[in-house]
Amino acid sequence: xxxxxxxxxxxxxxxxxxxxxxxxxxxxxxxxxxxxxxxxxxxxxxxxxxxxxxxxxxxxxxxxxxxxxxxxxxxxxxxxxxxxxxxxxxxxxxxxxxxxxxxxxxxxxxxxxxxxxxxxxxxxxxxxxxxxxxxxxxxxxxxxxxxxxxxxxxxxxxxxxxxxxxxxxxxxxxxxxxxxxxxxxxxxxxxxxxxxxxxxxxxxxxxxxxxxxxxxxxxxxxxxxxxxxxxxxxxxxxxxxxxxxxxxxxxxxxxxxxxxxxxx
Numbered sequence: 001x002x003x004x005x006x007x008x009x010x011x012x013x014x015x016x017x018x019x020x021x022x023x024x025x026x027x028x029x030x031x032x033x034x035x036x037x038x039x040x041x042x043x044x045x046x047x048x049x050x051x052x053x054x055x056x057x058x059x060x061x062x063x064x065x066x067x068x069x070x071x072x073x074x075x076x077x078x079x080x081x082x083x084x085x086x087x088x089x090x091x092x093x094x095x096x097x098x099x100x101x102x103x104x105x106x107x108x109x110x111x112x113x114x115x116x117x118x119x120x121x122x123x124x125x126x127x128x129x130x131x132x133x134x135x136x137x138x139x140x141x142x143x144x145x146x147x148x149x150x151x152x153x154x155x156x157x158x159x160x161x162x163x164x165x166x167x168x169x170x171x172x173x174x175x176x177x178x179x180x181x182x183x184x185x186x187x188x189x190x191x192x193x194x195x196x197x198x199x200x201x202x203x204x205x206x207x208x209x210x211x212x213x214x215x216x217x218x219x220x221x222x223x224x225x226x227x228x229x230x231x232x233x234x235x236x237x238x239x240x241x242x243x244x245x246x247x248x249x250x251x252x253x254x255x256x257x258x259x260x261x262x263x264x
Contacts, residue, residue, distance in 0.1 A: 028082060033075050037066035 052063045079086050096103070157163040192200070251259070 027078070028084065031075070033071040035067065035070045035074055037063055038070035038073065 052059045054060055076086060098106075154163070
């Protein structure tokens with residue numbers, strides 16, 4: 001068996017190593033500031049490390065923040081005294097840690113995630129609307145079934161003589177009239193579409209075509225445009241069946257053939 005022993009360097013050896021790699025540089029090159037936390041403005045006293053509970057995340061982070069704040073308040077005046085700029089110029093261009101291609105991929109990925117979230121949200125809304133529509137439809141059907149059942153019960157009671165009221169007929173009539181009025185108002189409110197309006201403008205508004213020339217009571221009694229000569233075919237240049245000016249009857253085919261034979 002082999003035994004491994006950890007050989008720790010002595011204090012003199014550590015000091016020797018520290019002296020070897022220590023470099024005597026100015027403070028501008030080192031920029032090291034070691035200070036305690038800044039004074040708490042609320043309690044007007046510097047919070048000590050013993051008062052900070054390491055298990056309390058808020059107190060621990062606040063102690064770090066106040067210590068860094070104290071270091072900044074100490075270092076900034078010294079840097080300004082040495083004429084070291086502490087603010088970045090407006091035209092300063094800092095190269096990104098990641099390339100433009102990588103950032104473009106990240107943007108596309110974020111955009112795709114956002115679009116996926118929007119699609120899922122729209123799908124959720126559609127499902128909710130469908131559920132609500134189905135619920136409303138079921139409620140309407142149930143209400144109609146209930147009304148129908150109540151009306152049938154009222155009819156049976158009236159037939160059996162248990163009741164002499166006919167209120168259910170009035171309710172049915174008013175409901176049907178209300179439905180008709182609602183549908184008519186919807187039709188008048190909606191109106192014809194563009195295709196129908198174009199056809200109406202081109203061909204007219206339709207209407208009854210058959211029987212449009214039939215006589216009516218007014219046209220039958222109106223004899224102002226009646227002309228007896230025209231009606232009895234006795235006008236100028238016209239005659240009766242055998243009168244002058246009447247149309248001659250065309251001879252038949254056989255007679256015309258005989259006339260042609262004679263002419264030869």
